[in-house]
Amino acid sequence: MNDKPKTVSEYELHAYADDQLAADDMVRVEQWLDAHPEDAERVCRWQEQNIAIRDLYEPYALSRSEDEALLYAGHGKQRLNASKSRQVAAAAALFILGTLTGLSIPSFLGSAATATPIYEQASEAYSLYAPEVRHPVEVWADEKDHLVQWLSKRLGTKITAPDLSADGLSLVGGRLIPAEGSAGALLMYEDKSGERFTVLLARIPENEETAFMFDKRGPIQTLYWMDGPLAFAITGETSRETLRQLADSCYRQFQG
Amino acid sequence: MSRGPDGEKDNTLEMREQTKFEHGMLSLMPSLRRYARSLTRSDADGEDLLQDCVEKALSRQTQWSGSNLKAWTFTIMTNLYRNGIKRAARAPLAPFEDADSIPAENAYPGDPLERRRLAAALDGLAPDFRTVLMLVVVEGMSYRETANLLQIPEGTVMSRLARARRQLAQALQSSNVIPLRRSE
Known part of the structure; x- marks a missing residue:
């Protein structure tokens, strides 16, 4: 028992x-882990990750009503009569249609696993529109009321263009872009030196509340989160600290 | 009942076999569907792969030895998937730098964005790595079973698993999470 455990690979x-592991190997590894907290920590993370992966895929493990027909159809025998085979075809067509349009078939991760994540959309939109000289936006800030009304209508929820003047940013304007599988509002701001920032607002199917998260793609930094019916992503070629401040301002203005 | 006794007997036997096979297949459908979805990374492609697999399994029914239908059907699906990706180049896979011992950040396990990040990280794994991870972690197969199914040495299963985890850790930490906020 007092033997030091041999090296564990x-x-x-x-x-x-x-x-x-077999029982005696397990004991040996456990002794090792007791003596090596860093390894114990890693093993613990893998175990947590295993659970998270299983949870993630669990919703896909389901039976569908057409499974039986699928099995019998494959035999090509008389078990499947013509009308049933049409039903199967119709069900398959509906399924594919549903998958394409995102309607009727519940996607168990929301649009999660298949849709482009919002931080990627935000980063792509930023790199596309921020360098634009003549047409960075569709509607300029001098028509702010119209802009906000229009975007609210398209998103199906009331939004505002956050006032970031306290952070030294003025609104340039905004445009409608596809985001989260439907309409998204891309608002553009700039500071005195002409450095641009975008705020992407997207309607999400169900109310969510998440932490703030960073994503960096090349020089472009995005801070994103979800709050209530909206997903937010603030993007710029700037420091995390600046984005964090901006996020704070936005977050506060969307409260209440 | 005009059939001769011999014909009737054969028929019954065939029926019984088929029932066992079909019953087995039917109960495997949820796992097969999940595995197909994890391999193809899309609902529609997953359902296509499932259908191809079922079709192939049915046409090869006579080759099934009568034991371990799960391993048999999973092998068929894995091979169909492998042949499929050889034929058509899929969505580009983001290769992650391999790095040692990077801790996976998972600050908010129940957070919907965390789930998405994990889903995206898994989708970004090379197919060979993802396959091993799915068989071991999600399908609960032993390393030996996985090795047999994929026809690779057990050591390769372990090294792919270790590399898959390193890549996941890398992917999950390349965009960081900060514990900022919420009514503080």
Whole structure:
């Protein structure tokens, strides 16, 4: 018992996390983990991740009413009569239609796994529109009321263009872009030196509340979060600290 | 009942076999659907792969040895998927730099954005890595079973698993999460 555990390999740590070890190997690895908290921490993370992965895919493991027909149809025998085969075809067509349009078939991760994540959309929109000299926006800030009304209508929820003047930014204007599978509002701001920032607002199907998260693509930094019916993403070629300040201002203005 | 006794007997036997096979297939459909979805990364492609797999399994029914239908059908699906990606180049896979011992940041496990990040990170894995991860973690297969199914050595299963986890960690931390906020 007092024997120091022999060295444990990287693979054995994985095998332990995956519950693939025989009982005596398990004891040996456990002794090792007791003495090596860093490895214990990693193993613990893998185990948590395993659970998260299983949770993520669990909703896909379901039976569908057409499964039986699918099995019998494959036999090409008389078990499937003509009208049933039409039903199967119709169900398949409906399924594909549903998948394409995002309607009727619930996607179990929301649009999560398949749709472009909002931070990517935000970063792409920024790199496309921020360098524009003549047409960075569709509606300029001098028609702000119209802009906000129009975008609210298209998003199906009331939005405002946050006032970021306290952060040294003025509104340039905005445009409608596709986001989160429907309409998104891209608002553009700039500081005195002409440095631009975008705020992307997108309607999400269900109310959510998330933490703030950073994403960096090349020089472009995005800070994004979800709050209530909207997803937010603030993008700029700037420091995290600046984005954090801007996010704070936006977040506060969308409260209440 | 005009059939001869021999014909009737054969027929019943065939029926019984088919029932066992079909029953097995039917109960495997949820796992097969999930595996197909994880391989193809899309609902529509997943359903297509599932249908192809079922079709192939049915046409090869006579080759099934009568044991471990799950491994048999999963092998068929894996091979169909592999052949499929050889034929058509799929959505570009984002290669992640391989790096050692990067801790996975998972500050908010229940957070919907965290789920998305994990889903995106899994989708970004190379197909060989994702396959191993799915078989072991989601389908609960042993390393040995996974090795047999994929026809690779057990050591390769382990190294792919380790690399898959390193890449996931890398992907999850390349965009960081900060614990900022909420009524503080």
